Amino acid sequence: MSPSLPFETFLQVRAATGGAFSPDGRTLAFLLNDSGVAQVYLQGAPGAAPVRRSATGDTVRALHWAPDGRRLIFTMDAGGSEREQLYLLDPDGGAPRALTNDPGVIHTFGAWSPDSRRVAFAANSRHPQFFDLHILDVEGGARRVVLERDSFFNVLAWLSDGRFLVVREQVGPGRHGLFLLDVETGELRTLLAADQDGRFLWAAGGEGGRLLLLTDRGRDFLALFRLDLDGPDGSLTPLFADDADLEQCDVAAGGRLAGLVNREGWSELLLGCITDGCLTAVRRFPLDGVATACRMSVDGERVAVTLNSPVANANVWGVEWESGERTRWTQASLNGLDPSRLVMPETIRYPTHDGLSIPAFLYRPPEGPPDRLPVVVHVHGGPESQDRPNFSAIYQYLAQRGYAVLAPNVRGSSGYGNAYSHLDDVEKRYDALRDVEFARHWLVEQGIGDPERIAIMGASYGGFTVLACLTRQPELWAAGVDIVGIANFDTFFQHTGPWRRHLRAGEYGDPVRDAALLRDLSPIHAVDRIRAPLMVVQGANDPRVPQEESDQMVETLRARQHPVEYLLFGDEGHGIVKIPNRVAAYTAIGEFLDRWVGGNQQS
Numbered sequence: 001m002s003p004s005l006p007f008e009t010f011l012q013v014r015a016a017t018g019g020a021f022s023p024d025g026r027t028l029a030f031l032l033n034d035s036g037v038a039q040v041y042l043q044g045a046p047g048a049a050p051v052r053r054s055a056t057g058d059t060v061r062a063l064h065w066a067p068d069g070r071r072l073i074f075t076m077d078a079g080g081s082e083r084e085q086l087y088l089l090d091p092d093g094g095a096p097r098a099l100t101n102d103p104g105v106i107h108t109f110g111a112w113s114p115d116s117r118r119v120a121f122a123a124n125s126r127h128p129q130f131f132d133l134h135i136l137d138v139e140g141g142a143r144r145v146v147l148e149r150d151s152f153f154n155v156l157a158w159l160s161d162g163r164f165l166v167v168r169e170q171v172g173p174g175r176h177g178l179f180l181l182d183v184e185t186g187e188l189r190t191l192l193a194a195d196q197d198g199r200f201l202w203a204a205g206g207e208g209g210r211l212l213l214l215t216d217r218g219r220d221f222l223a224l225f226r227l228d229l230d231g232p233d234g235s236l237t238p239l240f241a242d243d244a245d246l247e248q249c250d251v252a253a254g255g256r257l258a259g260l261v262n263r264e265g266w267s268e269l270l271l272g273c274i275t276d277g278c279l280t281a282v283r284r285f286p287l288d289g290v291a292t293a294c295r296m297s298v299d300g301e302r303v304a305v306t307l308n309s310p311v312a313n314a315n316v317w318g319v320e321w322e323s324g325e326r327t328r329w330t331q332a333s334l335n336g337l338d339p340s341r342l343v344m345p346e347t348i349r350y351p352t353h354d355g356l357s358i359p360a361f362l363y364r365p366p367e368g369p370p371d372r373l374p375v376v377v378h379v380h381g382g383p384e385s386q387d388r389p390n391f392s393a394i395y396q397y398l399a400q401r402g403y404a405v406l407a408p409n410v411r412g413s414s415g416y417g418n419a420y421s422h423l424d425d426v427e428k429r430y431d432a433l434r435d436v437e438f439a440r441h442w443l444v445e446q447g448i449g450d451p452e453r454i455a456i457m458g459a460s461y462g463g464f465t466v467l468a469c470l471t472r473q474p475e476l477w478a479a480g481v482d483i484v485g486i487a488n489f490d491t492f493f494q495h496t497g498p499w500r501r502h503l504r505a506g507e508y509g510d511p512v513r514d515a516a517l518l519r520d521l522s523p524i525h526a527v528d529r530i531r532a533p534l535m536v537v538q539g540a541n542d543p544r545v546p547q548e549e550s551d552q553m554v555e556t557l558r559a560r561q562h563p564v565e566y567l568l569f570g571d572e573g574h575g576i577v578k579i580p581n582r583v584a585a586y587t588a589i590g591e592f593l594d595r596w597v598g599g600n601q602q603s
Contacts, residue, residue: 004401005341007586010393011579013337016041016330018062018293019304019316023069025297027091028304028329030316031060036579040074042091046318046329053089054096059577064109066116067298071138073099073119075109079541080573082106082497086121088138099136106131110155114162120146120155120183129498133167135183146183152503156203157211166203166211169194172506173384174418176200178213180229191227192217192236197418204251210277212239212257214249220417221245224259226277239279245415246270248294256300256321260291262415264347264359265388267291269305271321285324290388296321304329308391310363311342341366343399345389345407350442352411353434356423359416360408360439361389362448363399373404374453374597376481377439380407381460383424383432383507386415394586401590403597404448410435426509427517436465437473452478453597455532457589459483459575460545467523467553474531479596481589483537484545484574487553488525489518495546527556533563535592537585539572565592 017038019030031038032050037059041050054060056076061084063074072089074096083106086099100107102125110120110133119138122131126148133147133155147153147167157166163184169177177194181187191211192200198217206212211227213236223241240246242261249259255274260267267290272282289309296303300321308314316330345361352358365373376398380387387407395405409416410432412424424432436456443449456477458466463485470480486492493501493511505511509518519525534557538550550566557564567588569581576585 005337005397006583007393007397007590008579008583009335009337010397011582012333012335013313013391013393014332014335015308015314015391016316016332017306017314019306019329020063020065020293020295021297021302021304021318022065022091023067023298025299025302027069028316028318029063029065029072029091030304030306030330031063032330032332033059034333037577040072040089040096043329046327047331050330053091054087062109064112066112067114068116070116073109073112073138075107077573078103079571080539080575080577081541082543082573084108086119086136099138099141108154111158111165113158114160120158120165122154127498129501133165133181146186147181147188156200157205159205166191166205168200168203170503173503174199174421174506178203178227191229201247202249204249206251206274206277207255212249212251212274214246216245216418220419222247224249224257224279228277237277239274240270240272240282243417250294250296250303252296252300253298254300256296258294258296258303258319258321260294260305262386262388265290265361265386265409265415267307269294269303269319269324271303271319271324283324285319290390310344310389310391310395311339313391341400342396345395347389350408350439352431352438354431356411356435358408358410358435358439359413360406361387363395363405363407364448365399365402365404368402371447372450373448374402374593375404375406375443375449375455376593376597377436377443377454377456378405378407379410379436379456379458379462379465380413381458381462382414383410383412383461384414384421385461386413388415393582397586397590398593401594403593404443406439406443408435408439410439425507426514429508429521433465433468433472436469437476440473440476455479455481455593455597457481457483458485460485463545464523468521470532470534471523471526471529474529477532479533479535479593480530481535481537481592482550482553483576483585484539484542485536485549486522486545487549488522490515490522491548491552492545493518495548497543524552524556527553527560527562530557530562533565533592533596535565535567535589537567537576537589538569539574539576540568540570541573544574563596 040054043050061075075084087096105125108122136143152170165181171194178192180189202214209229216222222245224239226237244263259270267287269285293306303319349357463482466482554566
């Protein structure tokens with residue numbers, strides 16, 4: 001077997017993401033992590049040398065061109081706090097300028113005004129739990145509140161007349177309301193009340209007083225709808241619907257439209273044209289990977305698509321709308337990593353305890369025996385999330401180290417319809433934990449996994465799943481790795497970000513009404529059942545799953561003299577993102593797994 005590669009080798013692989021063409025179509029703006037954290041770059045042609053336009057020690061999250069192309073806004077937090085600030089950038093030169101500067105407040109970008117003079121955004125400056133809507137003059141700095149409610153509002157679009165914002169209210173997980181806000185009078189018109197389940201993920205103004213919307217209201221999967229503003233309130237007309245999520249859209253002049261379909265985790269590019277309120281000229285292009293963004297040039301000639309796969313790092317491609325022809329614009333480097341050592345997963349399904357079929361991805365080591373392998377079952381966070389066939393430094397590192405990796409999308413995952421995503425709500429969470437148990441059974445029954453060498457690993461909600469499975473299925477697991485996981489729902493609800501509590505209560509259970517259930521689900525109350533050695537990884541700045549969750553689990557296990565290792569990073573938040581910290585964390589995780597599970601690698 002080939003010698004094991006250090007984790008740093010995989011982290012040297014770079015990613016270019018979030019590409020967006022300038023309004024004139026001549027310049028691509030994108031994020032590149034050449035420095036270790038994503039920064040803003042500009043590029044004038046496919047394969048040309050990119051120009052770096054930001055230089056910070058923290059990760060830039062997103063960027064947005066002004067309609068006139070003279071400026072960009074990007075968002076960034078400090079140390080993983082998720083309290084994002086807005087920054088203004090002149091693409092022709094000069095340092096970025098902070099538009100907001102309140103590190104205790106979350107600022108969520110919404111939209112540029114059509115005249116490029118103002119931006120609309122949401123912020124929880126009045127109260128940590130509630131998000132009001134603000135408009136900021138980017139030239140003079142004047143700022144005013146245009147909507148103040150004790151709720152959770154976001155801006156989806158600024159209509160072309162400059163007077164109205166399309167805004168969304170989140171009242172619970174998977175339940176949104178849709179409104180039209182007059183920025184001059186403050187009048188809020190209800191378009192679709194939050195009286196039933198349904199999300200609104202994207203909106204754009206169309207011709208003739210129409211809105212285009214991405215929503216799953218009244219259906220199992222996200223689809224494209226038209227809403228006639230001059231028609232009866234709540235009247236939605238479907239334009240594109242499928243048995244898969246249409247998860248992103250963008251529209252350009254002339255009604256040209258691009259979208260991304262998520263089919264069993266893999267992406268398809270959808271191209272079409274909005275004509276007389278209908279979607280025409282529809283074409284689909286499988287992308288052989290996962291596309292994480294698609295944004296059109298203003299003239300509709302080209303689409304910027306961020307694409308990666310298990311065997312190819314993320315880069316931005318330009319797709320010609322007329323032909324569908326793809327051109328790779330960015331050249332994010334593999335930094336010497338041999339692509340032949342990368343593993344393409346198998347897409348599989350396995351039966352669980354009640355007969356439900358659970359989708360999963362199986363990564364096998366590139367060398368060594370084909371069966372009775374050491375295995376890491378990796379459970380994603382969320383839980384309303386989905387493990388997809390992305391380029392994963394973690395999975396590739398473990399695979400070349402001799403481990404198989406099984407990444408199940410247990411019930412409660414997104415991407416397989418609303419009905420599936422709600423199968424783990426509140427008291428149904430026990431069923432999702434059994435889905436993980438049956439992943440382990442399937443590995444053994446198929447002869448893939450060595451029953452004595454199967455570990456479980458996950459982050460965030462996946463970290464909770466690790467702890468819960470170690471307490472409920474202690475005889476099944478050889479080791480566990482918990483990264484920023486919930487140990488105690490009581491303390492979690494007390495200390496998680498106030499803006500998150502009511503949304504999490506709809507998923508996990510109400511901390512008062514469902515207190516007995518949440519106590520029974522909390523791993524901290526069943527620590528004495530754990531048999532497997534445990535590694536815990538935590539960021540000190542985590543606003544979602546605060547450090548106390550990891551502290552109490554580690555302290556309780558240490559008091560029992562149980563094997564537990566703890567890595568705490570003072571400059572990280574909800575997850576480990578900085579390269580030196582990731583090298584330290586996953587090198588330690590690899591050594592921990594070798595010690596207690598034993599891969600097949602050679603040093």
